[in-house]
Amino acid sequence: MTTHPITTHPITTRSATAAGPQDPVRPAAGAALGTPPAAPAEAAAFFAARLAFQADVADVHASLESGDPGFVLVDSRSAEAWEQGRIPGAVHLPTAGIPARAADVLDPAVPVIAYCWGPGCDGATRAALALARLGYPVKEMIGGFEYWTREGFAVETATGTRRAAPDPLTAPAGAASCGC
Numbered sequence: 397m398t399t400h401p402i403t404t405h406p407i408t409t410r411s412a413t414a415a416g417p418q419d420p421v422r423p424a425a426g427a428a429l430g431t432p433p434a435a436p437a438e439a440a441a442f443f444a445a446r447l448a449f450q451a452d453v454a455d456v457h458a459s460l461e462s463g464d465p466g467f468v469l470v471d472s473r474s475a476e477a478w479e480q481g482r483i484p485g486a487v488h489l490p491t492a493g494i495p496a497r498a499a500d501v502l503d504p505a506v507p508v509i510a511y512c513w514g515p516g517c518d519g520a521t522r523a524a525l526a527l528a529r530l531g532y533p534v535k536e537m538i539g540g541f542e543y544w545t546r547e548g549f550a551v552e553t554a555t556g557t558r559r560a561a562p563d564p565l566t567a568p569a570g571a572a573s574c575g576c
């Protein structure tokens with residue numbers, strides 16, 4: 397029996413097999429801690445960096461609702477997607493048009509938060525990269541338009557503004573926020 401270098405929890409090992417040398421038999425949480433956590437200082441730097449690069453839909457919504465968010469929200473999706481629905485107050489600037497149009501619609505002194513469809517799409521990442529390369533202070537809205545609508549926030553179309561009921565898998569039922 398050996399001791400894991402991070403904890404004092406014993407880890408048993410099984411004998412070498414034809415498959416290879418000794419292979420640790422981990423406790424039930426072994427898959428989650430198969431790679432040990434980073435040192436606290438490294439973890440703090442990583443998580444601080446993530447927050448410097450990303451904002452979630454709930455925080456973007458709260459900032460927009462304040463009336464003075466301190467940023468411009470950019471919808472980087474296509475014209476067809478924009479017409480289907482968008483976040484009220486967003487500026488439409490499709491990713492492909494950023495190099496040619498950003499200077500016409502954005503103030504380089506005002507931070508930008510970019511969004512696209514959702515977590516399965518890296519369009520907001522590409523838009524944020526294009527804006528950063530042009531010198532704009534920028535973040536990506538994680539969750540995108542999908543999670544905006546799933547959390548029950550207002551969506552604007554040519555016919556007006558609508559709100560869907562929050563999805564209880566992404567927003568707490570009956571609460572204003574998740575409390576995080």
